Amino acid sequence: MKTTKASIYMTYTIKNLDTETLFALYKNMLKPRLIEEKMFILLRQGKISKWFSGIGQEAIAVGVTMALQDDEYILPMHRNLGVFTTRKIPLYRLFAQWQGKASGFTKGRDRSFHFGTQQYRIVGMISHLGPQLGVADGIALASKLKNKNQVTAVFTGEGGTSEGDFHEALNVASVWQLPVLFCIENNGYGLSTPTREQYNCKDIADKGLGYGMESHIIDGNNIVEVFTKVSKIAESVRSKPRPVLLEFKTFRMRGHEEASGIKYVPQGLLDAWAMKDPVMNFQAFLKDENLLNENQEVLIKEAIVHEINEHLEVAFNEEDIIPDETIELNNVFKEFEYQEFNNNLELKEMRFIDAISEGLKQSMEQHDDLVIMGQDIAEYGGAFKITDGFLEQFGKDRIRNTPICESAIVETAMGLSIAGIKSVVEMQFADFVSSGFNPVVNYLAKSHYRWSQNADVVIRMPCGGGVAAGPFHSQTNEAWFTKTPGLKVVYPAFPYDAKGLLATAINDPNPVLFFEHKGLYRSIRQDVPTDYYTLPLGKASLLKEGHEVTIISFGAPIHWALETLENNPDISADVVDLRTLQPLDTETIFNSVKKTGRAIILQEDSLFGGISSDISALIMEHCFEYLDAPVKRVASMETPIPFAKQLEDQYLPKNRFEVALKELLTY
Structure with missing residues (x-):
C-alpha cells in the first residue's frame, strides 16, 4: 500500500489508483473551484443574482460522481457544482441556467441548481431540500424492479437531516432494501445554525443505526478517500441492494449564499478548515509525488479558464428570453393525447x-x-x-x-x-x-x-x-x-x-x-x-336538461341535487356533473347558463375558497349579460366537519340546497 503525505493536514492512500485517475480527480475538483472564483467576480459585477458556494466541499461532489457509473442517477444540492461538471454538462448551459436564458435547463423558470436532466442522469433539488431523498427512493426502487443493479446517490446537508422527509426516506429505503447512497454533507452550519443546535448525537452516521442501515463516516475533504470508499460501497450495493448512509465531514468556507457572509463563524474554525482545503492539498500531494509540475499546473488551469470564458461568452451573447404566454401555459403539463378505448358492449x-x-x-x-x-x-x-x-x-x-x-x-x-x-x-x-x-x-x-x-x-x-x-x-x-x-x-x-x-x-x-x-x-x-375503457378528462356530463336553471356540482352533491329535482318535478333544470375539476369544462357550463339564465353551484366543501367561487366568477365574467339572477353558491358550513350525525347533517349543505334553489328561481 502506498501512503504519502502532501502536508500534515491530509493523508492520501492511493493503492490501485493509476496516474490517469489521480489526474481526473484533480481536474474535476479544479474546474468547479475555478468556475466559482469566476462567479464571485460576476456576482460583484451584478451579472448573476445569487451564488451558493461549494468551495471546500468539491471532493465530495467529484468523488461520489466519479464513483458512480454514468447511467446511475445522482440527486445533488446547490453546493454540488462538481456533480454537474464531472458529468460533463456543457458549461454554457450551466451559465445560461444561472442567467435565466433559454438554453439553460429551466428556460428561465427556476434558478441555480433547481433543475434536472435526464441526459446526464441528474435530478436537482427544490428549495424544500427534503423531498429529493424520497425521490431517490423511487429511482432506486425502479432500478430494483428492473433488475438493473444500479445505485442512486442523493445529497443533503446536516440541516436537512432534521426534516421529516429524511427520516421517512431512510425508513422506506431500509424496509424495502433500496440501493440508495444517502450522502450527508456535514459542513458545520445550516445557514447560521451550528450542528450542536441541529441534532443531539455525536455523528449523523449514528442515525442510520435506528433504521437498521449500514453507515460510514468519510473525510469529505480527502478526494482519494471519498472516491475509493464510495466506489467500494457502490460496487457492493450493486451486487447486494441496500441503503447506506454516508456522512462526509467537511466545512462550508463561504456563507450560506454570498450575501449572508460568515461573521457567525469563529475565525479559528475557518483557519483550521482552510488548512484542509481539498483542492490545494491534493494539488500539493501530486507535486510532492512528482505527478504534477508547475508547467502542467499552469496549462491545466489555463485550459479550464479558457473553457470558462469561452462558454461564458456564449451564454452572455444569448438573447434574453422573450415571454410568450402560449409557450408558458403549454409547458405546465406534459402533452397527452387522449386515446379512447371503448370496444365492449357487455x-x-x-x-x-x-x-x-x-x-x-x-x-x-x-x-x-x-x-x-x-x-x-x-x-x-x-x-x-x-x-x-x-x-x-x-x-x-x-x-x-x-x-x-x-x-x-x-x-x-x-x-x-x-x-x-x-x-x-x-x-x-x-x-x-x-x-x-x-x-x-x-x-x-x-x-x-x-x-x-x-x-x-x-x-x-x-x-x-x-x-x-x-x-x-x-x-x-x-x-x-x-x-x-x-x-x-x-x-x-x-x-x-x-x-x-x-x-x-x-x-x-x-x-x-x-x-x-x-x-x-x-x-x-x-x-x-366489463372490459377496459377510457373517458376523456375535462369533459363534464349533462345529466338532465331543462330551461329554468343550471345546477352545477360534482361528487356526492350531484346525487343530492338529483334527489331534490325528483322531489320537485315542476323545476326544469340542467344538471351539470363536472366530473373533472382541473381541467374544467367551461364550455358546457357557459352553454348551459346562457340557455337557462340562472346558475347554482353545489359543493360539499366549505364555501370560502372552494371551487364554486371560481366557477361563479367565471360565469359572471363570461355570461353576465345572459343572467337573470346572481349566481348562487351552496356549500358546507365554515367549520371543520363534525362527528355526531346531527351536527354533520347541519354542516353538510344537502338539506339547505332545496331552499337555496327555490330562492334563486323566484329572484
Whole structure:
C-alpha cells in the first residue's frame, strides 16, 4: 500500500489508483473551484443574482460522481457544482441556467441548481431540500424492479437531516432494501445554525443505526478517500441492494449564499478548515509525488479558464428570453393525447367501489409495470378493500404496502416516474394527504414546467362526509389542489365515470388527484362495461336538461341535487356533473347558463375558497349579460366537519340546497 503525505493536514492512500485517475480527480475538483472564483467576480459585477458556494466541499461532489457509473442517477444540492461538471454538462448551459436564458435547463423558470436532466442522469433539488431523498427512493426502487443493479446517490446537508422527509426516506429505503447512497454533507452550519443546535448525537452516521442501515463516516475533504470508499460501497450495493448512509465531514468556507457572509463563524474554525482545503492539498500531494509540475499546473488551469470564458461568452451573447404566454401555459403539463378505448358492449351492474377496483385491476393489466403503493393495500386489501386480491394476481413488487409516511411515498412515486414507471398512490383517507402536501404541490405539480420532467402519478383520494367519521376522515379537500397549476383533479360521481376516468388518469403522464367519495362506494350502482375503457378528462356530463336553471356540482352533491329535482318535478333544470375539476369544462357550463339564465353551484366543501367561487366568477365574467339572477353558491358550513350525525347533517349543505334553489328561481 502506498501512503504519502502532501502536508500534515491530509493523508492520501492511493493503492490501485493509476496516474490517469489521480489526474481526473484533480481536474474535476479544479474546474468547479475555478468556475466559482469566476462567479464571485460576476456576482460583484451584478451579472448573476445569487451564488451558493461549494468551495471546500468539491471532493465530495467529484468523488461520489466519479464513483458512480454514468447511467446511475445522482440527486445533488446547490453546493454540488462538481456533480454537474464531472458529468460533463456543457458549461454554457450551466451559465445560461444561472442567467435565466433559454438554453439553460429551466428556460428561465427556476434558478441555480433547481433543475434536472435526464441526459446526464441528474435530478436537482427544490428549495424544500427534503423531498429529493424520497425521490431517490423511487429511482432506486425502479432500478430494483428492473433488475438493473444500479445505485442512486442523493445529497443533503446536516440541516436537512432534521426534516421529516429524511427520516421517512431512510425508513422506506431500509424496509424495502433500496440501493440508495444517502450522502450527508456535514459542513458545520445550516445557514447560521451550528450542528450542536441541529441534532443531539455525536455523528449523523449514528442515525442510520435506528433504521437498521449500514453507515460510514468519510473525510469529505480527502478526494482519494471519498472516491475509493464510495466506489467500494457502490460496487457492493450493486451486487447486494441496500441503503447506506454516508456522512462526509467537511466545512462550508463561504456563507450560506454570498450575501449572508460568515461573521457567525469563529475565525479559528475557518483557519483550521482552510488548512484542509481539498483542492490545494491534493494539488500539493501530486507535486510532492512528482505527478504534477508547475508547467502542467499552469496549462491545466489555463485550459479550464479558457473553457470558462469561452462558454461564458456564449451564454452572455444569448438573447434574453422573450415571454410568450402560449409557450408558458403549454409547458405546465406534459402533452397527452387522449386515446379512447371503448370496444365492449357487455354491461354489468357495479357499485361505485367495484368500478374503481375493476378499473385499477384492468389498468394493472394494461400497464405491466404499473405499481400501486399505500398503507394496508396488500394482504389486507386496503381500508375499503378496493385492492383485495391484487396481491395474489400482481405480486408484492407491484402491490406495495407502505409505512405510514405519506410524504416519502409521494416522493417515491415521483422517483418512479423519473425512471419511467407509472404509479398509483392510495391515500387511506384524502385527509392524510396533508402529511404529504409539500411533494404534491411543489414537486409533482411543478416538475414538468421547471425542467420538462413529468410526474406520472395518480393519487387516489377517498374523501367526503355523511359517514360520521369526523374532522380527520371526512374532508373534501379538492380546493387545495385545484389552486395549484400542474395538477389535474378528477372527482367522479357514478361508477361508469369512475372506472373510465381512472383508466385515463393512469394513462395520462401528468399528476392526477383522483377523488372518490366514500359515501358513494357502496350506495351507488350503475351498469358499467366489463372490459377496459377510457373517458376523456375535462369533459363534464349533462345529466338532465331543462330551461329554468343550471345546477352545477360534482361528487356526492350531484346525487343530492338529483334527489331534490325528483322531489320537485315542476323545476326544469340542467344538471351539470363536472366530473373533472382541473381541467374544467367551461364550455358546457357557459352553454348551459346562457340557455337557462340562472346558475347554482353545489359543493360539499366549505364555501370560502372552494371551487364554486371560481366557477361563479367565471360565469359572471363570461355570461353576465345572459343572467337573470346572481349566481348562487351552496356549500358546507365554515367549520371543520363534525362527528355526531346531527351536527354533520347541519354542516353538510344537502338539506339547505332545496331552499337555496327555490330562492334563486323566484329572484
